[in-house]
Every structure is written in C-alpha cells, then in structure tokens.
Amino acid sequence: MEPINWHSVFFLLFALVACGFALAVLMTSNIVRMAFYLVLSLAATSGLFFLAGADFVGAMQIMIYVGGTLVLLIFGVMLTAKGPFITMRTKAGEWILGAIVGGSLLAVLLSAATSVRAWQPAAQLPRVAQPTATRLGMGLLGVRVDKLAEQDPTRRAGMSGYLLPFEIVSVHLLVVLIGSAYLARPKKRAVAGPGETAR
C-alpha cells in the first residue's frame, strides 16, 4: 500500500469543487445563485494554482477575481435584479443543442489533454515548491531573475521581462475604468427650454 499522496488528494478535492460548482453555475437558472457558485468555483481554482506552485497567481486569483471582479458582477446582479430577470429559463431545445456542442468540444479537449506523453505526471514531485512572488515582481519590472544564470542561449529569450506589457496593461485598465464610468453614467435628459424646440 503506497502512502497517500496528500498533494494529489488536495488536487482532487479542489478540482472536484471547481468543476462541480462550475457545472452548478451552468445548471441553475437563478442569477443570484449563479454568482455565488461562481465565487466558490473560482476560489477552488485558486487552490489548484497553489498546488501547482503558483502561489502569487493563486493569491491574485482570490484577491482580484473573487474579491474584485465578482463583487462587480454581484453589483450588476443587484442593480438589475427585478423579478422576471432573476430566473430566466432556457428552452429545452437550446439545452440539448448546447449539450451536444459542449460535449463534442469537451471530447476534443480531453483527447488533446490526455494524448501528450510529456504532460503525463512525473514519477516524483519535489517536496517544496519555490516561492514565485519575487521572481514575478522582478519580471514585471523588467528583470528575469530566473534567467540571469542561464547558459543556454535558446532559453535566454525573454530576458527583458514584462515591463512594457505591464505598463500597457496599467494604462489599459485606466482607460477601461474611465470608459466604464462614462458608459454607466446617468442618462442626460434633453429638456426643451421655453425658447427652444425639442430635439
């Protein structure tokens, strides 16, 4: 009897939670419940990230996704949550069509995921994963510390890091925020003055 691989156990747990709540999002027709299930699914995904050694990305997943984006979505839910919209039923025919198409896509993806030998599990995983927060931060500032000592010139590609994309994304975010604020502004009503004709 081999010892229980706790890493695998936790992976199984988080994977089941993530996939299960994702299916729940798909199945329920109540918009409020959908939002709640999505939160759980995404949080479980962050657990998967931790298990893959991506501690910083997992933390970001919780903070930005679960803490930010979904709060935003829930705001949207609440702002539009009028009686008829909370549960909008889908026709059965659409369900069947969606199941067929989604099933075929899933089959394609699964076959691709399991058919590559290099993606199969390794014999033994390391005991401890290297923390990545510092390396990621330096990468975003333009220095790839993980490639500094690299001898193989083919692997040295990308030495310059992600400073420029980082800046672009920052500006992008700013633009998006301003744009969304503009889009969501209260409607101006054109009031015809006494001397004017209504437009």
Added chain:
Amino acid sequence: MNLLTQPVGVSHYLIVGAILFVTGAVCMATKRNALGVLMGIELVLNGANVNFVAFGSDYLRPGVIGLGLDGQLIALFVIVLAAAEAAVALAITLNFYNNHSTVDVDRADELKG
C-alpha cells in the same frame, strides 16, 4: 492510476481546465441573462488560466522546459484582462438595461442581417 497515491501531472490540470472552459462556453450559449453570459466568460477565462499555470509550473514538471515563469505572468495578465472586461461588460449591460429595461440578450438583436 490512483489519484490518492500517484502524483498529479499537467494533463490533470488540463482536464480541469477543459471542463471549466466547456462549462463556461455552454453557459455563454445558453444563459439568456446578460450577467449569466458574463459569468460564462469568467469561467472560460479561468479555464484558460488553469492551462497557463499548469504549463508554466516547474513544480509539476521538474526539469522540463515549459512556459516557466511566463505562464504565471500571462495568467496574471489574463486576470487583469478579465477584471477590465468585467468592468466594461457591466457598464454595457447597465446601459442596455437603462435603454431597454431588460437584460435579456435575445432582445439585443438590432444588428441582425
């Protein structure tokens, strides 16, 4: 293959990512509520993220040249992108709601051919 005793690999992550992706895609295709569609998009992006992290993980494939740190960085950018997209999509949805008093995406078919 016993998942309780054997170590997990990239393909396990890919399976999870595929399930999340397909769920999200079907969600987009079936939900009539615009916010439901948005949530489907989040799921799709999340599934993609799982793939990126798995490919970039040194831990899951020690000694193999994968995406490396790049995978995690791309995942970060995807998260940021998702946040931006959510903000804009929400703004569009609210505007749509203000104009049409509904969030049913089937009603928004003014661009039909």
Added chain:
Amino acid sequence: MDPVSTLPTLFGLAWLLPLVSFALIVLFGPRMGKAGIKAGYVATGAILASFVLSAFALFFVWLPNYDLPAEAHPATAESSAGGAHAGEVEHAAPREKPAITGDWYTLGQFGSLRITIGYYIDSLTVLMFVMVTFISTCIHFYSFGYMHEELEEVTDHEVTLPGGDHLRRRGRFHRFFQYLSLFCFSMLGLVIAGNVAMMFVFWELVGICSYFLIGFYIERRSACLAANKAFIVNRVGDFGMIVGMMIIFATLGTFAFGDVDADGDGTPEPGIFSQVRTPANHHALVVPDGMVKAAAVDKIAKGAEPTPENIQAWREQMEPGGIGRYAYWLWIVAGLGIFCGCVGKSAQFPLHVWLPDAMEGPTPVSALVHSATMVAAGVYLVGRFFPFFTPEVLVVIAIIGCITLFIAATIAITATDIKRVLAYSTVSQLGYMMLALGVGGWSAGMFHLITHAFFKSLLFMCSGSVIHAVHTNDMTKMGGLRHKMPWTAYTMLVGCLAIMGAGVPFAIGLSGHYSKDAILAQALSFKDANPRLGFLFYVAAGGAAITAFYMFRLWFMTFAGEPRDHHRYEHAHESPKVMYYPLVILAVMAIVTGWSIFGFGVQPLLEQARPAGILAEAQGVLWTGLVHPDEHLSHLEEFHVSSTWVATMTGLVGLFLAVVFYGVRMLDPAEVCNQFKPIYNFLMGKWYFDELYNIVFVQPLLFVARRVAEFDRQVIDGIIDGMALVTMIVAYVEDFIDRYFVDGFVNVFADWTYGIAVWFRGAETGRVRQYVMFIVVGTVVMFLLITFYLNYTFAGS
C-alpha cells in the same frame, strides 16, 4: 583709370540699360502713365544714360590711355599739302592696335566649342557705341513728337474695314518704345560682341526687332508683307553666314575675334584673327594651320603627323588639286559665307529688295534701324572680319558693292515716295561702303559708315517731319514747304549737302566730303594697281553724281517751287520742338563728323582701330595679279588730289542737273521721261527685281506648295478619313460586344454575388448566444479537420 577693367564695365552697363528698359516696359508698359507715355521716358532715359556712359568711356577712359596715331588725318588740307609721305608710309611697321578682349560669362562649353558672352573693345567699338547711342538718343526724343498720336485712340486711314470704316484701335506708344529699347540693346550687343556666336545671336535679334518695327502698323497688309519680306530675305543671307561660321569653327576651333585666355592658364588662345594673321608672319595673310589640317584630313587619317614642318609643306602645295589650294578655297568660302550674311543685313545686291519695303515702318524706325545702325551692321561685320578676308573675297565684296550702288542710285532717280528715295539712297551708300572695303579701304569704308549714319538719320528724320506735316509720302503732292517748315527744310539741305559730299577742295567740307573722298581715292589707287578692275572707280564716281542729283531732286520737289497740293500745303506746319531740335543737333553732327580737330576725330580713331597687318600690300593667290594696295598709298598726291577733284566735280554735276530739272525748271522732267520711256519704266519698276524673284523663286515655290496641298487634301486626307471610318466600324463592333457579352458576364457575376450574400444573411441573427455556438462549433470542426484530414501532429504526441 585702368581701361582693361573699366571699359568692359562701362560698355556692359551701357549695353544692358536698354534691356532693363525693355523689360520694364514689357512688364509695366500699358500702366506707365496715360497711354503709356512714361514708357517713352524710361526708354529715353536708358538710352541717354547709355550715351553718357559711352561718351564718358571715350573721352575719359579711352583717349587718356591710348594715344591716337601720330600721322595726322591725311584728308585735311594741312596734311595733304605735303603729299610726300610715301617714304614714311612704306616704313610704317605693323603696329599692335589697342584692343581689350575677354569674356563676361561662359554660357556653355561643348568640347572645344565655347559659347560665351564676350567683348572685343577697340576704338571702332568705342566709336560705334558713341554713334549708335547718340543717334538713338536723338531718335528717342524725336519719336516723342512723331508718335504722339499713338497716345490716344488711333484711326488708321490706310486700313479700311469690310464695312467701309477706317480701323480704330488703341494707341501703341509704349510698344514702340519697347521695341526701340530692345533694338538698342541688340545693336549694342552686336557691336560689343567678342565672338562670332554672340554676334550672330544679336545679329538675329536686331533682325527680329526690325521685323517688329516694320510691322508696327500690323493692320496694314503692306506692313505685314514688308516685315515678312525683310525677315525672309535676311534668312537667305544668314544661311550663308552659318556656313561661314561652321567652317570657321570646324577649322579654327574658336569663335573669338581676339585672343582670349579661355582656360585660365595665363596664355591667351589665339582668336580668329591671330590664326589668320599670325604675329610670327608679321600679321600678313597666311592660310591658317586649322584649315590646312582640315584640307589634309585624308593624309592625317593615313598617319601623316600634323607637325609644323608638314603643315608648312602642305600649305605650299598650291598647284591644282594640292592641299594648300584646297585649304585656300576653304578659307575663301568661309569669307564669302560671312559676307553672305552681310549682304542680307546690309541690303546688298541681290538681297537688296527688302530695304525699300521696310519703309512701311514708322519714320523714326527707318531713320534708326533701316539707315543708320542695323543695315550698317553688315558693313560693320565686314569691317570686323576684314583681316580674315582674302583678296579674292574682297574683290567679290567690291563688285557686289559696286553693282548695288549703281542699281540703287538709278532707281532712286525715278522714285517719288520720299522715304523710298532715301531708302534707295541708303542701299546705294551701303554699296559705297562695301566697295570701299572691297578695294582695301578699311578706314574709308568705316569712316563712311559713321558719317553716313549721321546724315542719313538726319535725312530720314527730316522726311519724317515732312510726312508728319502733310500726311503723305508722295513727293508729287508736296512743294514749297520751306516756307511752312524752315527748320526742317534747312536741316535737310545740310543733310543733302553732306551726302553729296559738298565742300571746298583741300579746305573744308561737310562730313560726306571727307568720307566719299577717301573712298574714291582708294578706288583710284586700286584702279592703278589693277587696271582691269578700273570700272569700280568709274561707277563709284558716276554714283556720286547720281547721288547728288536724286538728293537735290528730292529737296527741290519737297521744299522748293510752288505747292502742288494746296489743301495739304495749307495744313502743313512746322513740327514741334522735340522733333526739330534733334534735327538741328544731327545737322551739326553731319557737318562736323569728318573734321579732325587737334588730332582728334573719327579718322584718327579709326586709324587706331585698324586691324594689324592690313596696311601691307596683299596679293591674290588664286587670282594672280590681283593686288590690294596699301590704304595709305591713297593719300599720295597723285590719287588724293585727283579723287578730291573728281568727288567734288561729280557732286556739282549732279547738283547742276537737279537744279536744271527741278530747281529752275529749265527742262521738263516729264519730257525726258517720255523720251526715254523704256529706261524710265525699267527704273520705275526697280529693275524688276521683285518681279524676277517672284517668277524665279516665289511662283515655283507656290506652285509646289499648291500641288503638295492638293496631295495633302486628296490623298493624305483620304487615307486619314478611311482610317477614321475603319476605326468607327471597329468601335461599333466593340460596343456591341461590350454591351452584350462583357456587361452580361459582369452582371451575372454580380447577381450571383448578391444571391449568395442574401442567402448568408440568414446567419446574422443578431443573437449573441447563437454566435457563441457558431464559435464553438467552428473551433471543434477546425480541430477535427486539422487532426484527421491534415494529419497534423501535435507537440510531443
């Protein structure tokens, strides 16, 4: 002041000022004051400034720097009294004459051909500058009076419109002065030109000015025809001139007159004259090396080296068929070619026909362009090229001049148009100049050129004044006008006396006295050396008598006797001051130009300009026995005294006859005319030159042209029309194909496209969810296709 640097600047300025005036008037002419009157001020100011500059250059730069030759003017009483200068003359060494040569600007260099704006300034240039600018200035002032009616709207009584009215048009005062300015610029450029190419350019420019000015009254058909005639006849002469220029360039390799340091290496390249009269040969004529080389081109091609010894040997092969003889002929042809241009420009036989017709232009133009300056340019060019001409060419020049002077003088006897009389007189006097040059009298010919310019412009301006008063050119409608217009009458009398050569023998006389005297003396000297060519002298002497006769005939018919047309006489009036002041000034000049005072005068200046080497006796090479005597020999008493008597007496004979016929009317001219009817008709018909040319040249040309036109119209046009028809038929067929086949195909294609688009349109439902479905299905299908049909292998599988 340093003349080498100062003179080109002064003359360059004097030359360019009229161009500036021309440009200003072209640009702003019609806006210059009322009817462009200020254009006249601009042009007059420019030419006056040119005159001042030229005179300044003569008196304050040229004369202080270059001493006039010591031997005094031989035609004056004091020097001719001695008459024993023979010894001195023979020992006079060839003297380098002062001349300033150079280039202002090189327009371009093509191989060894340099086209430059250059200058060649000797005392002849200076003299010509002063003469041209002086007469031009007088005529500019005169034109203010003569052309004043152009200031307002003009009714041209000589042009009748189809409706029977006379033409009314705007005045062209500014245009007249514009052309005058252009002419002055061109003439001065011609005078100062330092090479043949530049001279040719200005040669043509004066020609085109002449064309414009003859055709000034463009609405008159006669003026149009005259302008065309002048231009076309001149082209004939210019053709010969181009031939001459080509020979000169091809053989001598240069266009420059003098020695110009073109490549800037410090040693000047020899010009045309230095090559013909090399200093090594004491400036005597020698076949230039270039021509010998051109003649020996076959030998050189076969490998003979053109060394100096070889060239000398070739040069001496003068037997028929020899190289030297060939080279000599080349030289003669070049000289005759250049002379051809002069024949055209100076209206010599047989191209003299244009000048009388040119009198259609306004009278100031006739005075300036067609008597004093432009037509003298031909003589000037012969004078310039004098060192280049071989004795054989000179004889041709002399004979042509002789024929011209005789023909023109006889025609002038019977002409009744006052301006035509003067025109023929001009032709005749130009013949005199050519004759003088041809018999070796360089300074005599040039002297006559200068004196003639003054008295002939005076005569023309007087005639203009008369025409201005009586509004007709016809002398038979004048008479007795001296009472009405005394200034004009007596200045014209001075002009007539000057052209007749009046004077007291060996004492004093008018300008023509000296110049005509010099010509006759040289002709006599030539006759002495070549007895067979003695007719030149007799014709010249006879011509002097005829000259006096027709000039006084003109004067008497115009100013003396009873008025023949009382209506015109009543309306006649003296011209305004602006017109007769120039007359007085020119009359004074016509008197004094021949004088030499304290060693200064036209003749000493010309003596200074005499080209090096031409004083020596020149022998004909092909025409053995032909001798051009040294011009100073004509100052010997045996020639000089008799020629003076001959000149004076012939003039007096002519005058006497004129008085008999027209002054006191002892004989009736009409009777004489009837008696010699055939001769009279022959002369009235101007020797039927126009008719002859019409039959020999114009009619055949017109015949050929008509036949060619017919051929054009019937054959060529037919072919073209046929081709057009074929093209039209082809176009109809193509139109049909286009409409039914090409268009049909395109339309079917478009219909298909539209149908397919309509069919696909159903896919665009506008439903977001459906689009997502499409995307997913598309992804799956693509994946499957790639996997199963393209057998694409994924990484690592």
